[in-house]
Amino acid sequence: NAGVTQTPKFQVLKTGQSMTLQCAQDMNHEYMSWYRQDPGMGLRLIHYSVGAGITDQGEVPNGYNVSRSTTEDFPLRLLSAAPSQTSVYFCASSSRGMNTEAFFGQGTRLTVV
Amino acid sequence: AQKITQTQPGMFVQEKEAVTLDCTYDTSDPSYGLFWYKQPSSGEMIFLIYQGSYDQQNATEGRYSLNFQKARKSANLVISASQLGDSAMYFCAMREGYSSASKIIFGSGTRLSIRP
Numbered sequence: 001n002a003g004v005t006q007t008p009k010f011q012v013l014k015t016g017q018s019m020t021l022q023c024a025q026d027m028n029h030e031y032m033s034w035y036r037q038d039p040g041m042g043l044r045l046i047h048y049s050v051g052a053g054i055t056d057q058g059e060v061p062n063g064y065n066v067s068r069s070t071t072e073d074f075p076l077r078l079l080s081a082a083p084s085q086t087s088v089y090f091c092a093s094s095s096r097g098m099n100t101e102a103f104f105g106q107g108t109r110l111t112v113v
Numbered sequence: 114a115q116k117i118t119q120t121q122p123g124m125f126v127q128e129k130e131a132v133t134l135d136c137t138y139d140t141s142d143p144s145y146g147l148f149w150y151k152q153p154s155s156g157e158m159i160f161l162i163y164q165g166s167y168d169q170q171n172a173t174e175g176r177y178s179l180n181f182q183k184a185r186k187s188a189n190l191v192i193s194a195s196q197l198g199d200s201a202m203y204f205c206a207m208r209e210g211y212s213s214a215s216k217i218i219f220g221s222g223t224r225l226s227i228r229p
């Protein structure tokens with residue numbers, strides 16, 4: 001019963017460092033997405049994917065890259081971390097269709113100093 | 114463009130009372146789905162209830178019901194007989210499109226606190 005697995009759970013980066021947040025799902029979901037959660041701003045969509053090889057930008061894509069080489073994995077890359085990227089990051093997946101809810105990972109708390 | 118608005122940053126409710134959390138949305142797509150999620154202090158996202166744009170009746174799941182007013186573009190969550198464990202952040206979300214795997218967007222959330 002793994003569902004959506006995110007790693008790491010916590011991370012501290014220095015400004016300018018790069019890192020990849022990992023996300024994997026075992027439910028054969030076509031749709032995967034990354035959100036960031038900041039106080040008072042809810043969950044904002046960073047990037048999403050509707051299938052392997054297909055990605056698109058969300059509301060706040062700047063500073064982040066994604067790729068989707070397999071159905072299962074959807075990593076989020078920070079190329080040069082900035083303090084403004086300090087946030088809690090959630091990965092989510094779902095089946096196709098407007099009536100299918102998203103399943104979320106446990107979140108990654110990222111601090112950029 | 115799709116948009117979700119939650120205008121109540123925080124609410125306090127007495128235990129055992131009913132509470133309504135507001136959600137309004139904007140979309141030009143006639144086909145869409147509306148979702149509510151709960152986020153307790155532990156941080157996980159828990160799916161509560163779903164309402165489709167073509168559903169004739171308001172959705173219900175146990176103590177949760179959705180007051181869906183399509184003409185007003187509102188989808189308020191009603192929690193009956195609130196419990197201390199209902200204290201959490203609540204998010205409204207929307208997904209457009211009947212057959213496509215379209216993106217899901219969220220509102221800014223409402224922090225609900227239940228008083229004993």
